[in-house]
Amino acid sequence: MKAIICALIIFSVFLYPAQAKEFIVTKIIDGDTIQLDNGEIVRYIGVDAPELRTKEGVSEFYARQAAQYNKKLVFLKKVRLEYDIERIDPNGRTLAYVYVKNLFVNAELIRQGYARAIVKPPNVRYKDLFLSLQEKAMKEEKGLWQEKKPDTESYYIGNKRTYVFHRPSCKYGEKVSENNRIVFRSRFDAIKVGYSPCRQCKP
Ligand SMILES: [Zn+2]
Numbered sequence: 001m002k003a004i005i006c007a008l009i010i011f012s013v014f015l016y017p018a019q020a021k022e023f024i025v026t027k028i029i030d031g032d033t034i035q036l037d038n039g040e041i042v043r044y045i046g047v048d049a050p051e052l053r054t055k056e057g058v059s060e061f062y063a064r065q066a067a068q069y070n071k072k073l074v075f076l077k078k079v080r081l082e083y084d085i086e087r088i089d090p091n092g093r094t095l096a097y098v099y100v101k102n103l104f105v106n107a108e109l110i111r112q113g114y115a116r117a118i119v120k121p122p123n124v125r126y127k128d129l130f131l132s133l134q135e136k137a138m139k140e141e142k143g144l145w146q147e148k149k150p151d152t153e154s155y156y157i158g159n160k161r162t163y164v165f166h167r168p169s170c171k172y173g174e175k176v177s178e179n180n181r182i183v184f185r186s187r188f189d190a191i192k193v194g195y196s197p198c199r200q201c202k203p
Contacts, residue, residue, distance in 0.1 A: 043095055047117060157182075
């Protein structure tokens with residue numbers, strides 16, 4: 001009996017990928033978030049597209065183009081999801097890598113310069129791929145990389161645990177422990193390795 005149960009478990013584990021469920025994308029929320037036909041909201045892992053509407057009510061550079069490109073890739077199409085360590089974010093959204101046939105949507109958005117690559121531990125399975133695609137897009141000044149944001153600080157403080165970087169004067173930056181602290185000479189250096197700007201001090 002035990003052997004049969006074991007065999008069944010092994011069998012179902014192997015069977016699982018072949019049965020990967022497909023969903024239809026029914027709504028584009030922005031460049032990195034979609035809604036599926038089952039109502040689920042999906043936030044792409046490892047990418048951050050410019051905000052369509054910030055708290056100040058403005059649209060960030062290239063936000064509209066990013067949402068439009070996302071729409072072109074997935075809207076009303078069948079998608080497959082792949083999960084990392086965390087399946088749901090604090091806002092209740094599903095975290096996933098999204099595929100349309102063989103197209104890896106998360107990677108494509110970064111490759112074409114419609115989104116930045118961000119590292120958010122523990123969901124970092126494709127970190128190296130995303131950062132290398134981003135570096136190439138930055139060099140080629142694709143999409144959102146056409147915008148030049150000058151450095152307004154002489155250095156920035158990064159947190160190695162959260163992958164967020166701050167202005168030197170930010171109270172959250174000051175709180176970063178010695179062990180987790182990393183100093184960047186420019187915004188570019190921080191972004192290149194997957195750090196996200198702090199939402200408070202907006203470096
Ligand atoms: Zn900050």
